[in-house]
Amino acid sequence: MDDTFSGPFLSCSSAHFVASTCKLHAGADAPKSSPDAAPQRLPFSTVTSEDLDFFRKLLPGRAITDQDVVESSNVDWLKSVRGSSEVLLRPQTTDEVSQILRYCNGRNLAVNPQGGNTGLVGGSVPVYDEIILSTSLMNNIMNFDNISGILTCQAGCVLENLSLYLEDRDYIMPLDLGAKGSCQIGGNVATNAGGLRLLRYGSLHGTVLGLEVVLADGRVLDCLATLRKDNTGYDLKQLFIGSEGTLGVITAVSILCPRKPKSVNVVFLGCETFEQLLKTFQLCRGMLGEILSAYEFLDSECMKLLNTHLKLPNPISECPFYIVIETSGSDSSHDSQKLHNFLEEAMTATLVTDGTVATEDSKIKALWSMRERITEALTHDGFVYKYDISLPVERIYQLVTDMREHLRGRAKRVVGYGHVGDGNLHLNITSPAKDPALLAAIEPFVYEWTTAWASRRETISTTANPARPWP
Numbered sequence: 001m002d003d004t005f006s007g008p009f010l011s012c013s014s015a016h017f018v019a020s021t022c023k024l025h026a027g028a029d030a031p032k033s034s035p036d037a038a039p040q041r042l043p044f045s046t047v048t049s050e051d052l053d054f055f056r057k058l059l060p061g062r063a064i065t066d067q068d069v070v071e072s073s074n075v076d077w078l079k080s081v082r083g084s085s086e087v088l089l090r091p092q093t094t095d096e097v098s099q100i101l102r103y104c105n106g107r108n109l110a111v112n113p114q115g116g117n118t119g120l121v122g123g124s125v126p127v128y129d130e131i132i133l134s135t136s137l138m139n140n141i142m143n144f145d146n147i148s149g150i151l152t153c154q155a156g157c158v159l160e161n162l163s164l165y166l167e168d169r170d171y172i173m174p175l176d177l178g179a180k181g182s183c184q185i186g187g188n189v190a191t192n193a194g195g196l197r198l199l200r201y202g203s204l205h206g207t208v209l210g211l212e213v214v215l216a217d218g219r220v221l222d223c224l225a226t227l228r229k230d231n232t233g234y235d236l237k238q239l240f241i242g243s244e245g246t247l248g249v250i251t252a253v254s255i256l257c258p259r260k261p262k263s264v265n266v267v268f269l270g271c272e273t274f275e276q277l278l279k280t281f282q283l284c285r286g287m288l289g290e291i292l293s294a295y296e297f298l299d300s301e302c303m304k305l306l307n308t309h310l311k312l313p314n315p316i317s318e319c320p321f322y323i324v325i326e327t328s329g330s331d332s333s334h335d336s337q338k339l340h341n342f343l344e345e346a347m348t349a350t351l352v353t354d355g356t357v358a359t360e361d362s363k364i365k366a367l368w369s370m371r372e373r374i375t376e377a378l379t380h381d382g383f384v385y386k387y388d389i390s391l392p393v394e395r396i397y398q399l400v401t402d403m404r405e406h407l408r409g410r411a412k413r414v415v416g417y418g419h420v421g422d423g424n425l426h427l428n429i430t431s432p433a434k435d436p437a438l439l440a441a442i443e444p445f446v447y448e449w450t451t452a453w454a455s456r457r458e459t460i461s462t463t464a465n466p467a468r469p470w471p
């Protein structure tokens with residue numbers, strides 16, 4: 001890049017957020033042009049018939065103005081936030097993205113990049129009438145190197161399609177999410193999605209080797225390296241991982257993929273306290289070591305949601321907390337032996353009270369759905385306030401209990417689940433309908449709590465007095 005990036009028109013999804021946690025501000029019933037608490041519409045131009053002529057010429061049949069079609073891109077997956085865009089653009093190539101952005105920059109038109117529109121924090125839809133730039137038709141796999149395991153593809157490839165493509169070649173994607181059937185790799189990178197395998201394969205900051213990005217003024221930044229080690233200058237691609245579309249539109253990704261494990265086991269366990277759940281995690285890390293690939297948890301409120309709304313039966317007896325452990329290795333007898341030893345030890349030490357193990361695909365999928373389908377189950381409960389929070393792992397469940405106590409029955413349900421291995425809690429609070437009074441009780445409490453505990457440095461005891469003062 002030879003000059004500074006200036007193009008303040010890419011829609012900033014972070015405008016929906018406060019601090020490091022995420023929240024929804026606007027309900028589906030909010031006035032279209034002024035979502036609650038959203039920033040003022042900035043003085044961008046509005047789309048004219050000349051603009052539409054330009055888009056239609058550039059993208060024949062792919063500059064959509066039919067409102068029935070545009071509507072589904074104006075609304076997020078949760079149907080909680082809604083924009084009022086009248087134009088949906090579906091480029092197929094990087095050059096088309098570049099031409100769109102160059103034109104919009106010249107015309108001062110706001111643009112909202114959109115991938116699979118599976119985000120849960122309102123970042124993938126317009127706030128006002130921004131042009132929606134969808135990457136859905138940019139879905140070609142460009143290259144796969146069977147020796148290095150490096151995949152290069154366009155940004156609109158659906159995660160599950162990439163996984164299926166790789167599985168045929170004895171590889172897997174380094175990330176896996178409940179939304180895999182619709183989410184796109186460009187959106188995964190733009191939001192720095194973590195998912196269920198982060199514990200094993202690390203974050204996208206490590207596995208993404210290269211990116212191609214179109215900047216707001218249409219220039220193409222080519223950092224699409226396919227080298228595992230690349231010390232040639234600044235690692236610019238890192239800026240775009242988690243930038244949520246604010247710095248540019250990711251058009252292609254190269255990513256390092258692990259070999260497909262030859263043996264996979266999934267265990268579903270129950271335990272009485274969160275402290276025991278953490279002790280089980282410690283034991284598990286020590287005894288399973290390199291084959292541990294996921295350590296996830298859900299609480300009993302999540303289990304009730306799965307039972308009630310999705311009719312998924314609890315595979316074990318009722319417990320306050322449930323754990324999903326996955327192992328992935330290359331030798332099934334070695335892995336089974338390690339798992340057996342770990343389970344024996346966990347039961348003997350009465351860390352866990354019940355459990356079941358799966359080695360066949362269908363049972364593995366059934367156990368994983370107890371964790372992956374909580375988001376879906378929650379939507380049947382009414383309106384959902386969602387918070388995706390990273391904390392020292394010892395603290396993650398304390399926020400759930402403190403929030404329950406703080407709300408004292410004002411919410412329908414306060415549930416906690418998430419990625420223990422990453423110290424990442426999904427705190428979800430439901431109410432029969434959107435409830436401004438409930439929101440006022442949740443916020444800023446949740447942000448103050450998180451900031452106070454996340455910034456604390458000293459070692460935290462897992463048996464802290466619940467009446468402790470805040471740090």
Ligand SMILES: O=C(O)CC[C@@H](O)C(=O)O
Pocket residue numbers: 120178195371372374375386387388418426427428
């Ligand atoms: O529903 C949520 O709040 C989180 C969804 C997803 O990130 C998950 O880990 O299941």
